[in-house]
Amino acid sequence: MDFMHSLDFRPASIKALRGYSLSKFKSDLVAGIVVGIVALPLAIAFAIASGVNPSIGLITAIIGGFLVSALGGNSVQIGGPTGAFIVIVYNIISLYGLSGLAIATFMAGVILVMMGLFKLGTVIKFIPYPIVVGFTAGIALTIFSTQMPDFFGLTINEKVPGDFIGKWAVYFRHFASIDLSTTIVGILSLLIIVVTPKISKRVPGALVAIIIMTLAVWIATQFGYFTEVETIGMRFKNLSTDIPHPHSIGLNIESINLLLPSAFTIAVLGAIESLLSATVADGVTGSRTNSNTELIGQGIANITVPFFGGIPVTGAIARTMTNITNGGRTPVAGMIHALVLLLVYLFMMPLINLVPMACLGAVLIVVAYNMSGWRTVVGIFKNPKSDISVLVVTFLLTVIFDLTIAIEIGLLLAIVLFLRRVMENTTVRVYGRQLDAAEGEDLSTHEMLDLAKGVGVYEIDGPFFFGVATKFDEVMRNSRMREKPVVRIIRMRKVPFIDATGVHNLEILINSSQAEGITIVLSGVNTAVSEVLHRSNIDRLIGSENICSHISTAVKRANSIAESKLNS
Numbered sequence: 001m002d003f004m005h006s007l008d009f010r011p012a013s014i015k016a017l018r019g020y021s022l023s024k025f026k027s028d029l030v031a032g033i034v035v036g037i038v039a040l041p042l043a044i045a046f047a048i049a050s051g052v053n054p055s056i057g058l059i060t061a062i063i064g065g066f067l068v069s070a071l072g073g074n075s076v077q078i079g080g081p082t083g084a085f086i087v088i089v090y091n092i093i094s095l096y097g098l099s100g101l102a103i104a105t106f107m108a109g110v111i112l113v114m115m116g117l118f119k120l121g122t123v124i125k126f127i128p129y130p131i132v133v134g135f136t137a138g139i140a141l142t143i144f145s146t147q148m149p150d151f152f153g154l155t156i157n158e159k160v161p162g163d164f165i166g167k168w169a170v171y172f173r174h175f176a177s178i179d180l181s182t183t184i185v186g187i188l189s190l191l192i193i194v195v196t197p198k199i200s201k202r203v204p205g206a207l208v209a210i211i212i213m214t215l216a217v218w219i220a221t222q223f224g225y226f227t228e229v230e231t232i233g234m235r236f237k238n239l240s241t242d243i244p245h246p247h248s249i250g251l252n253i254e255s256i257n258l259l260l261p262s263a264f265t266i267a268v269l270g271a272i273e274s275l276l277s278a279t280v281a282d283g284v285t286g287s288r289t290n291s292n293t294e295l296i297g298q299g300i301a302n303i304t305v306p307f308f309g310g311i312p313v314t315g316a317i318a319r320t321m322t323n324i325t326n327g328g329r330t331p332v333a334g335m336i337h338a339l340v341l342l343l344v345y346l347f348m349m350p351l352i353n354l355v356p357m358a359c360l361g362a363v364l365i366v367v368a369y370n371m372s373g374w375r376t377v378v379g380i381f382k383n384p385k386s387d388i389s390v391l392v393v394t395f396l397l398t399v400i401f402d403l404t405i406a407i408e409i410g411l412l413l414a415i416v417l418f419l420r421r422v423m424e425n426t427t428v429r430v431y432g433r434q435l436d437a438a439e440g441e442d443l444s445t446h447e448m449l450d451l452a453k454g455v456g457v458y459e460i461d462g463p464f465f466f467g468v469a470t471k472f473d474e475v476m477r478n479s480r481m482r483e484k485p486v487v488r489i490i491r492m493r494k495v496p497f498i499d500a501t502g503v504h505n506l507e508i509l510i511n512s513s514q515a516e517g518i519t520i521v522l523s524g525v526n527t528a529v530s531e532v533l534h535r536s537n538i539d540r541l542i543g544s545e546n547i548c549s550h551i552s553t554a555v556k557r558a559n560s561i562a563e564s565k566l567n568s
Contacts, residue, residue: 032336069334121291138398153182233353426462493524
């Protein structure tokens, strides 16, 4: 256990099983069965939209869902394929095939495990919200776009481009081929999904729509109607009920180099979505997720599923909330949900063949609407322009170009804006002949310090990193005293850390000042900054006696040096 503790890997299932009881099992059993029923149409729909066989979606939900519950850091998290991965999975398959997807998913799992091992779980939560909203809304619009042929029964005799604009151009050219019976099935399915929650929130609208419309289409087909409505069986032939055996994924250096960007996108997207789902769950249940364990659990699931032909796995907010509202409180409910799907896979696949594609199209259109978060988007447009720009850029890159590019550029843009804000909030102040030692502090008494002739004081308020280092250098060069100083005090009481560029600029300042006969005195250096300066030999360069703990000591030291120099 000490080894696991040092790795911060403490699965929630271990803690839950210690005080497990029959009453908890009954609650988990009901929740697991309900979540399994809810997950069934979603797993199938997400698989088809991603470009893989429906049975692959179920296999992913079974294996991945079980591992996420068994090894994750959240007690109620439900894992499986999600809508967020549709775009990236579809693009990977179109470019590199199923073998490429397996390699990318495996590497993403390794990246997630490494994130957990290096305790980056809490860091992931600080990815700017506009980025998350931007690419989520972009994914939603892309998912909506991919469902047009199935929902309207379009007959398209050419290859549909992967890009958003090209896709819609093809749709408009072939819109005259719309099939009325397919469209009716799609619209009725959509109405059932929307109306069902108004009647009962416990019954999943997607499942009700699939049952009713599958039965209706089958009956109509028997009487010679709706013969043109495509079903899962018509597109994918007869689905296999055999559990796939583990197989190799052909990992090599060339494939790693080729698919690493895609793997990184899957990992970041999976980490964000799973931890967001866990955070929402914590807010409802009052529990606390171990973020690092959650990432490791997600990583192990994604390392495992490719060997069975599965697609990426992450925490699913909707299924997790369904689990909570139906009484699930331990990972056992998630494991039961996986077992329910396993039973469906083994004994009910022939019925899955009868499900109309238009009905699944309606399911995914509703999923896309729920993902879009348009109310949140409208709310962000009331925020500062920097947040709006990050949202818009991430959204447009996701829709027009590629999710991988969107995440990379979105993160880069957010970092640049963050640094800009830090630089704007970091000030460099130049003092005159007198200063208040307690200025900026909540003290009732203040000590006014007089500066001797030839003493200049410069205060840095904020982190002394590469951006601020240049700003400080400019202030030093542009500040003009009536006469050349003989001592410069650099007040650093509000500097929490200093980076290599800050140290380098400070060293240059010290050397150039000493060349001009100017002494540098540092004031209010905290322990962390002092250690960096010591390792960089700055204390030897200026003399340890010139690094003072308080401004009053620094001023006394500087005044003494100035008077000595001016009188000599």
